[in-house]
Amino acid sequence: MTRLAPAPPARRYSAPARDQDLRDPARDRDPERTCRRWPVAAVPAAVMLALGTWGITRQGSMWRDEAATWQVSHRSLAEILRLLHEVDLVHGLYYVIVHALFAVFGDSLWTLRLPSVLAMTAAAALTARLGARLAGPRAGLAAGLAFALLPSVQQYAQEGRPYALVVAGAALATRLLVTALDRPGRARWAGYAATVLITAHLNWLSLLVLPAHAATVLLVRPGRRLLRQWTLAALAALAGAAPLIAASRSQAFQVSWIRPLQWPTVLGVGLLVGVGCLCAAVARRPGRRGSSVVPLALPLLAVPQLALVLASLVQPIYLPRYVLYTSVALALLIGAAVDTAVRAAGARWRRVRPWVLVAGAGVCAFVALLPVERQLRQPQSRVDDVLAAADRVARVADPGDAVLFIPAARRDTALVSPGKFSGLRDLVLTQRPAPSGTLKGYEASPRGIREAMLAVPRIVVVSDAPAVASRTAPERERTKTAVLREYFEPLSDAEVNGRRVTVYGRR
Known part of the structure; x- marks a missing residue:
């Protein structure tokens, strides 16, 4: 039987194939063993659902990435497919999903963001079940709660973008990996490969879970047969995603805005991995079941982060949201460490039930993070x-x-x-976005822009606030700015949450 755990040279440890196998003799004597298994997943899921729906509209605000989802998902399927030939191919499946939801439930901020809330809710439940399987129910509960309370998880649980769905897919793939290693079968490996493939079509950088899973498989030494089965499943997922990866390479200009790695980013990644290693060291104390979490969670935390950092040395591509699914691993390690700490505290405070200590730790973490959580639900947070x-x-x-x-x-x-712009003429637009298969349409040449601007007495200009404006601009944008500076004067000017609206009149 293959089980997840570190493997010393002289002896092969293995993770339990069933949840009840997780209980060592000391745990069997634990009076808390009668606790049912379903709350281990249900409680973190309920917490995540509550946090995800709390302030989900962000006071009726929407930022630029969500605006792309909104406008593309309102197009017909034919128009979406036409767009994907030009840009955003990596988000094609997600756009189709939101398009279908808008058609069934109507367009609203709730419809836009609720899929992300539900995806993070599922990920919280999967994280809790993984923790319970590998380190016991209390570790699972602590892991699920830790996942739900992570600020990055709460942020992307309320965004109309695919990253929360990627997290849920990675969590499910990891769960299926554990199941397939413990109870091998063609259906399980097929489910694993299919999950990795579907997740890759939401964002193909999720394929970085495969080298992380490879490290896990090597650490637990499952034998040649299971190693071969995992390899075939991984290759099948890669083969299915290869056309998407190849096609999206022609759209690499969409990530050209990402800045080269800075030392704060590198130090942040190092700190994150360091926290995971510290939790792993606590969880791997002799005699602790949390040691079974380490060969699964530590590679899942470190490998995607470090791989993306290394790739960014060649072409800047590192963004935390691209490897957001490593939050599952961090939560698993935190959960195992918390369980170890709770057991140590229980030895001193025998009258306090360990479950109460876990719940108390979750409440304390929520209160400590409350200012951050409130800020994430403000329009200014984006x-x-x-x-x-x-x-x-x-x-x-x-x-x-x-x-x-x-x-x-x-x-x-x-x-x-569009209703807010009723009666206004888009001055330089020559072809609208949807028919042209683009996100922003086609504008006139620099000469045409100049002539159109000089033919009108008043122009309402929508631009970026200086704090977020790009420092480089193509010729068309430079022409707009030059004509405004030379022939117009501002009549009113206001910054609104990262955007600027200025009314200009002819001099």
Whole structure:
């Protein structure tokens, strides 16, 4: 029987194949053993669901990445497919999912973000069950609660982007890996390969779970047969994702804005992995069942993070959200460490039930993180607010005014809230986004932009606030700025949560 655990040279340890096998004799004498298994997953899932739905609309705000999801998901399937030939191929499956949800449930901020909430809820339950399987029910409960309380998890649980679904997919794939190693079977390995493949179609950087899982398989030394089965499953997933990876390479310009690695980022990754190692050291104390978590969770935490950092030395690509699924591993290690600490505390405070200590630790963590959690639910927590900028345009624009977007990508303000731009003429747009298969449409040449601007007396300009504006601009954007500076003067100017709305009049 193959089980997950570290493997010393002289003796092969193995993780239990069934939850009840996790209990050592000391645990069997534990009066808490009668606790049912379902709360171990249900409690963290309920906490995650409550936190995910708390302030889900962020006071009616939406930032630029969500605006892309919103406007693309309102297109027809044919228009979505046309777009994917040009940009955002890596998000194609997610756009189709949200398109279907909008068609069934209507478009709203709830419909946009609830899939992410539910995905993180499922990931919290899967994390708890993994922890319970490998280190016991209390470790599982602590891991699930730790996952739900992580600020990064709460942030992306409330975003209309695919990253929460990727986390759930990685968590499920990891759970299926453990199951397949313990109870091998073609159906289990097929399920594992299918889960990895589907998750890759939500974001193919999720395939970094495979080298992490490879490290786990090597650490537990399952034997040649299971090693071969895992290898075949991994290769099947890679083969299925290969066309997507190859096709998306032509759209690499979409990540050209990512900055090269800075020392704060590298130190942050090192600190994260260091915390995981510290938790692993606590969990691996002699006689602790938490040691079974380490060969699974530590590679899952470290390998994707470090691999993306190394890849960024060649081409800048590191963003924490691309490896958000490593939060599952961090939570597992925290859960095992908390269980070890609770057992040590229980030896001193015999009248306090260990489950109470776990719950108390969760409440203390929630209270400590409450300022961060409240801030994440404010409109100012994101780079900008598309809806607030559209509201500002509706207040300051007069019928017949022209509207100009600097850069052109800020046209998402009008695409998300077309009613706010009623009566305004998009001054330099020559082909609309949906028919052109683009996110922002096509604009006139620099000469055409200049002529169009000089032909109108008033222009409402939607742009980025200086704090978030790009320092480089193509010729079209430089032309817009130059004409405004030379021939127009500002009549009103306001910054609204990362965006700027300025009304210009001719001098």
